Amino acid sequence: MATNNLPKKQSIKVSRRQALKSIGQAVVGATVITQAPYVFAKQRTQLKVLGTHVTLQAEIRKKAMEDLGIDLIFEPRGSAAVLQKALMNPSSFDLYEQWSNSIKPLWTSRSIQSIDKKRLQYWDEINPLCKTGQVAANASFGAGDAPYKMLHVQPDGKLGSEHTEQISFLPYVHNVDSFGYNTNVIEPGEAYKTESWGWLLDPRYTGKVGIVNAPTIGLFDLVLATQAQGLVKFEDIGNLTKIDLDRLFDVLIDFKRQNHFGGFWNSVPESVDYMRTNRVVIESMFSPAVSALNGQNIPVRFAAPKEGYRGWHGVMCLSAASKGKNKDAAYDYMNWWLSGWPGAFVAKQGYYISNPQRSAPYLSSAEWDYWYQGKRASQDLRGTDNKISVRQGDIRNGGSYIKRFSNVAVWNTAMPTYDYSVQKWYEFISS
Amino acid sequence: MFRTIKVQILLILVTLVLLLLSQVFLSRNSQSTFVDVLDLTQQAVVKVGLVRELERDVIDLQRNVLIYKESASGSAIRRFDLLIEQSQDNLKRLESLISKEENNEVFFDYITRMRSHLYDYKENFSSVVAGRSEQQTLYNSGLSSELETLFNSIKDSQYQAHSGLDILENAKYHIARAEILLLQYLQTPDQQLVEPFQQEIMQAKLQINKQLSINGQYQAVIDRLSLLENNFLQLTQITRGYLFLVNVVMAGTANEFLFLARELDKLVTEQLVATNMGVKLTLDNTSLSSNLFSAIGIILAIATALFLAYKIMLPINTITSVFQRLALGKDVKSIPSLHRRDEIGQLAKAADVFRKKNQQTATLLQQSQSLNAQQEALNSELVASKQKVEQATASKSMFLANMSHEIRTPMNGIIGMLEIVLRSKLTESQREQLTKAAHSGQILMSLINDILDFSKIEAGKLDIESTEFSVESLFANVLANIGNRAQEKNLNVRFNANPNMPAKLIGDPLRISQVLLNLCSNAVKFTRNGHISINVDFQLHDDTQLVSLFIEVTDSGIGMTQEQVSTIFDSFTQADGSTSRKFGGSGLGLSIVTQLVELMGGSVTVNSEENKGSTFKVNLLLNRSQSLDQVMARLPAQNGKLYYFSAGRKGFFNTEYIEKSGLNYHHFPQRQMSAMLKDISCNDTVLLDIEDQAVFRSNHEIIDKLFSQSIKVGFVTDSQPSNLPKQLLATWPAKCLSHPFTPQQASTFLKHLVDTNLNAEPADIISNHNHQTTLSQYEGHILLVEDNSINQAVASEMLKLMGLTYDIAENGYQAVTKIVNSPQYDLVLMDIQMPVMDGYEATRTLRQRGHNDLIICGLSANAMKQDYAKAKEAGMDDYIVKPIKQLVLEDLVAKYLPKKSMIESDIVGLEQ
Secondary structure (H helix, E strand, O other): HHHHHHHHHHHHHHHHHHHHHHHHHHHHOOOOOOHHHHHOOOOOOOEEEEEEOOOOOOOHHHHHHHHHOOOOEEOOOOOHHHHHHHHHHHHHHHHEEEHHHHHHHHHHOOOOOOOOHOOOOOOHHOOOOOOOOOOOOOOOEEOOOOOOOOOOOOOOOOOOOOOOOOOOOOEEEEEEEEEEOOOOOOOOOOOOOOOOOHHHHHHHHOOEEEEEEOOOOHHHHHHHHHHOOOOOOOOOOOOOOHHHHHHHHHHHHHHHHHHOOOEEEEHHHHHHHHHHHOOOOEEEEOOOHHHHHHOOOOOEEEEEOOOEEEEEEEEEEEEEEHHHHHHHHHHHHHHHHHOOHHHHHOOOOOOEOOOHHHHHHHHOOOHHHHHHHOOOOOOOEEEEOOEEOOOOOOOOOOOOHHHHHHOOOEOOOOOOOOOOOOOHHHHHOOO | OOHHHHHHHHHHHHOOOOOOHHHHHHHHHHHHHHHHHHHHHHHHHHHHHHHHHHHHHHHHHHHHHHHHHHHHOHHHHHHHHHHHHHHHHHHHHHHHHHHHHOOHHHHHHHHHHHHHHHHHHHHHHHHHHHHHHHHHHHHHHHHHHHHHHHHHHHHOOOOOOHHHHHHHEEEEHHHHHHHHHHHHHHHOHHHHHHHHHHHHHHHHHHHHHHHHHHHHHHHHHHHHHHHHHHHHHHHHHHHHHHHHHHHHHHHHHHHHHHHHHHHHHHHHHHHHHHHHHHHHHHHHHHHHHHHHHHHHHHHHHHHHHHHHHHHHHHHHHHHHHHHHHHHHOOOOOOOOOOOOOOOOHHHHHHHHHHHHHHHHHHHHHHHHHHHHHHHHHHHHHHHHHHHHHHHHHHHHHHHHHHHHHHHHHHHHHHHHHHHHOOOOOOOOHHHHHHHHHHHHHHHHHHHHHHHHHHHHHHHOOOOOOOOOOOOOHHHHHHHHHHHHHHOOOOOHHHHHHOOOOEOEEEEEEHHHHHHHHHHHHHHHHHOOOOOOEEEEEEEEEOOOOEEEEEEEEEOOOOOOOOHHHHHHHOOOOOOOHHHHHOOOOOOOOOHHHHHHHHHHOEEEEEEEEEOOEEEEEEEEEEEEEEOOEEEOOOOOOOOOOOOEEEOOOOOOOOOHHHHHHHHOOOEEEHHHHHHHHOOOOOOEEEEEEOOHHEEEEEEEHHHHHHHHHOOOEEEEOOOOOHHHHHHHHHOOEEEEEEEEOHHHHHHHHHHHHHHHHHOOOOOEEEEEOOOOOOOOEEEEEHHHHHHHHOHHHHHHHHHHOOOEEEEOOOOOHHHHHHHHHOOOOHHHHHHHOOOOHHHHHHHHHHHHHHHOOOOOEEEEEEOHHHHHHHHHOOOOOEEEEEEOHHHHHHHHHHHHEEEOOOOOHHHHHHHO
């Protein structure tokens, strides 16, 4: 019920603001008439959002500002930089939007505060992925930091899977990632059958391989790749020991020295550039990049590796420093995100939202069928940029939402050996 | 329009110039292109340099970041800032370099991305610096010192409560363990150390809590432990943060930056290579097009040369040879290039015209040659004719000369005889008739002489002599002749000469007098009444010793028209046909004058006005004599004065004469004479013009008075009336001078007039018309050698008249015989031209025979100079010209023979 009230409240608010505006104008009079909008603008709540390009999109900001009547200050950065900034300076943001693997460091460093479940209007609609760890009965849990493992704030202050009233993040956008490859160069493979993480280390693509520059993400792409290639065997790919890391990086540095890697991208646009400029033909990818490239008529296929996906889950966290009006606005924004339109918006970019049913009305059935049901596109589908991103007859590689999330090999994870992995990562990318 | 060679050549030139211009343009263009690409290359090199510098600097940045991470060194920060700044500058420079280029989007993209990476790198480093510093601060103040304080505070409490010693020791143990873990973390940051640390702190807290129940003062320690734990957590977060930044974010950024830099490097290098290729291509293109243009230029030049050669030079050569052939007059069958419509065609046409002209010329030449032949034939005919004519003329002249000579001899006889008869007693009518006969004879003789002279002149046989002669004699001779003739027509003749004239001149007196006489007789002939005036002047040419003699003869005769004047000097010409009927004459006179004057190197002109008279002017050039005498001399100084009275200013007596004589004189008008009478003393002399009877009568009394006062009086009269002098002399014992008179006569007159001593002398009347024929008587025996009987008779009569005896020899041989046989002769008159032996031969023979003292005088009809010289050479003493004149003969006789003492003998002689 509260869900329905929100828009009404906002509309009342808006009209009240407009009234105030009029009065303000009348009071200030002609003397400062040109400054009037500025004066009122200052009174709007400024919500600082630190995050990545995945969710910090202009259309979203515009829509949110319209809907919420707040000023949104988006600070989109690369995933690593975003995390670091959040770790170091919680007061520089109100909301933090990134992947689940950043939760552990953030929580340990006390950069974020817990979110009150009661203030989340759509909590009940959120699907089981973060609640139980399985979207379906036979779905794999996935190695590493599966989001359900660290959603709830445990009584000892740590994060765990036991349900409490306090959670460390708002589950919202999520997806499974793998690698994308240019089918102009690489023969398209078969989902879950021939497509393999091992391709990333295939000597045929030497010099044309891109990896995301993030130890918590790219590391697992490479772990899956080395394992798929049979170069290294790991006990638990979600919890690598120092020895595991040493063995892994020995192999990787060897590849690196042979110039196997065309680059380590720091942001989604960069990954698009990599592929677009033919700097790489195969790379770790996020789905928006794939959509963007397809929209640019670059035939990039987002692989469905037989080893399973690297899953990621978007987390929206509340800064430890956020309070008062800003904190209220932050909750408004979180609720807005699960209110349907944003989920539909990101759906067109290939992301999933944690409460898909609320977004379904914002999607055409063709879109819903294609994006969520894994069906062949019944018509040309346009992306958020209004370009055709999916041709009629296309089918999403990897199948439906359920199918895809049943095949998560590993989640983006901040392992206990994270510090060491960072050190090794440095050695790797700088070698 | 394009047919003329001029236009064609111009076209070629224009094409060549255009080609050159385009080549110049091209080369300029390519030069500028070259400069541009050079510029580009330069820029590319600079870009490459910049990009490489960027790469190097990023690596250096990473190095400094690592240094800082380890040591927190301030110099690393400074170096980092410097490098960032440098890289930003380099990016800016690169951008400005690239902004000038085309297709720079890729570059801009790279640069933008690099810049953003650089910015991120810098930002992240600040975070690193902040984190590192914070870590340090935390460790120093929040951990290290806190731990120290903690230990101390636990120690302090040792003494207060011994019971809790173990507990405190345990707490200290855990705290020490925690410190070790802290140090371990600092050594190797590992999140896994956090939990043990927290455990130790917890253990410590537990121990302290035990003590707390005993002693409440340890609450501070517990708080301190909590702070310690918080600080450690913060330290780990900070450390983790900046390590993540350094190891992941910044490394990634740097890697990406480096990648971009390398890509850029590649691009720029490629660009450089492309630029170099472009330069090469441009150069190739330039050289290709330059070669192409050169080739076109060369082809065009060759084409031009060929064009000039085939189209102009060869045809010109051909035409030239055609012209040469034409110039040489050779025939040319056909003319090439005649069909052409350019200049060559025009030349060919000109050659054609030339050829036609040549043909015409040849025809004309033939015609003119034939004409020339005709002309030459005519010329030779003409020459022959001329020769014939000249021969005829010469024959005529010879004939005339011979005829004249032949006529002269009998004429001499007639005249001589008449002269002799007139000296005898005759009745008045007889005398008159004989006189007329004698006059006719004289006229005929003069006519013959003229003919002879003319013939001689025409035949070129008249020579002009150059001898010293007396001017006075010349004048006297002329006046004697003219006076008589004028007298016959009662004409007044006046003669005036410049008194300063030299007395002697060198020239031909005979011919000069002939000229004068001819002019004068001409004047007399054409003047019915009036007067004739003869003026003679001269001019000395000091530089050349020459004297110009000006003779002017003026008459008041019938005059001439201009037409007549123009022909008057031609031969046989008188003013008109009627003239000869009225005045007679052969018309040779003036012609002879002209020719003589020309022979003497002078000139003659005439001014004439019809019915008023004529003035003939002769200008002769003569040589001066050594003698400085003048025709008039100064008279000795006199006491008295000379009073001259004349009717007008110009009297009968030339006052120049008086002035020249040096007399003190006064010239007055005649009517003042009575008034002047009282002034005239007895020492003075009066000279008076008496014009006619009327003047004579009107002045009779006054003249009487003059004589009564015994004043010397002289009269001057005109030529007419001729009896006036006699009347005057009959009336008074005075002296009278009548015109015409010579300067010397004037001088003599004056001298006698003023000098009383000379008064007694006879010859009171000085005049030239002396008709008296009183001949002196001489003694001597003469041999007359003369083949002609008439001449014999005349000469014999003349000799008889002079009382001389004579023999006659018929020829030279006879003469020689006679003289050799009887050498009693006092004088031999020897004719030159004789049969058997001529005069020269005879003379030479005589001289050879030793008759050197015998006086031999030649007689010749030829009054030629060479005759005289020849006579001298032959040994003759003297020489006279035939016809023999009584006076001349007398002069000769007087020269060599003595006079007879008896006066009576004259009368006797005459009577005989």
